[in-house]
Amino acid sequence: MENVTIFNHPLIQHKISLLRDKRTGTNEFRALVEEIATLMGYEALRDLPLEDVKIETPLETCMTPMIAGKKLAVVPILRAGLGMVNGIMALVPSAKIGHIGLYRDEVTHEPHEYYCKLPTPIEQRTIVVTDPMLATGGSAVAAVDFIKQHGGKNIKFMSIIAAPEGLERLHNAHPDVQIYVGHLDRCLNENAYICPGLGDAGDRIFGTK
Ligand code: PRP
Ligand code: URA
Numbered sequence: 001m002e003n004v005t006i007f008n009h010p011l012i013q014h015k016i017s018l019l020r021d022k023r024t025g026t027n028e029f030r031a032l033v034e035e036i037a038t039l040m041g042y043e044a045l046r047d048l049p050l051e052d053v054k055i056e057t058p059l060e061t062c063m064t065p066m067i068a069g070k071k072l073a074v075v076p077i078l079r080a081g082l083g084m085v086n087g088i089m090a091l092v093p094s095a096k097i098g099h100i101g102l103y104r105d106e107v108t109h110e111p112h113e114y115y116c117k118l119p120t121p122i123e124q125r126t127i128v129v130t131d132p133m134l135a136t137g138g139s140a141v142a143a144v145d146f147i148k149q150h151g152g153k154n155i156k157f158m159s160i161i162a163a164p165e166g167l168e169r170l171h172n173a174h175p176d177v178q179i180y181v182g183h184l185d186r187c188l189n190e191n192a193y194i195c196p197g198l199g200d201a202g203d204r205i206f207g208t209k
Pocket of ligand 2: 080133135192193194195197198199200201202
C-alpha cells in the first residue's frame, strides 16, 4: 500500500512485545510507548525540510543544513496518543502540540469528539497525529477529517499497533496521509479490540481501569 510503512525493526518489535505483556506495569509501559514513538519518529520525519544556515566551526565558516523553521505540529488523539508525544518531542523539541479529544462509544465503537485545539497556522505545518491503537480506524479518520477541515495538508499518522480493518479504513478515507505502524496485528474481536494487541492503551498508560 502506497503511503503505508509497517516497521519491522527489531528494537521496535522487541519493545512492542514488552507492551503486550499483561505483567508490564504503568511506569514501564509509558516509557516503552515513548521509546517506540522516538524510534518510529526518526523514520517518519526523514522528509522534514532543511535549509542551509551559516555556522562558524572552530576552523571556518560554512553553510550547513538545519530543520527549516518551526514547521512541525504533533497532534495526539486523547488520551492514549499523549503517551507518544514526548517521544517525538525528544527529536524535535520546537514542535508545537495540538490536541484532539475523542472517545469510542462502548457499544457502537463510533468516535465522539470532546476537545480540539490545533496550533496555527496549521496549513504550513507537517502534522504528526499520534495514537498507539488503530483499531476500527474510526478515531483516526475523524481526527484527520477534523485537521483537514481546519486547513491541515501535510499529515502523517503514527500508531504502534494496527488492525488490518483500521489500516485499510484510514488509508481508503485519506490516501494522501502517510501512515506509520509499528506492528500489524491479526484482527479485531467482537468488542473492536485489537488481537493479540495490548489491551486498552489509555488505561495502561494512565493506570486507570
Ligand atoms: C482508543 C485508542 C484510539 C481508539 C482506537 O481510545 O487510543 O483512540 O480507541 O479505536 P478505533 O480505531 O476503533 O477508533 P479510547 O476511545 O479507548 O479512548 P481513551 O484513549 O480516552 O482511552
Ligand atoms: N483501543 C485500545 O486501547 N485498544 C484496542 O485494542 C482497541 C482500541
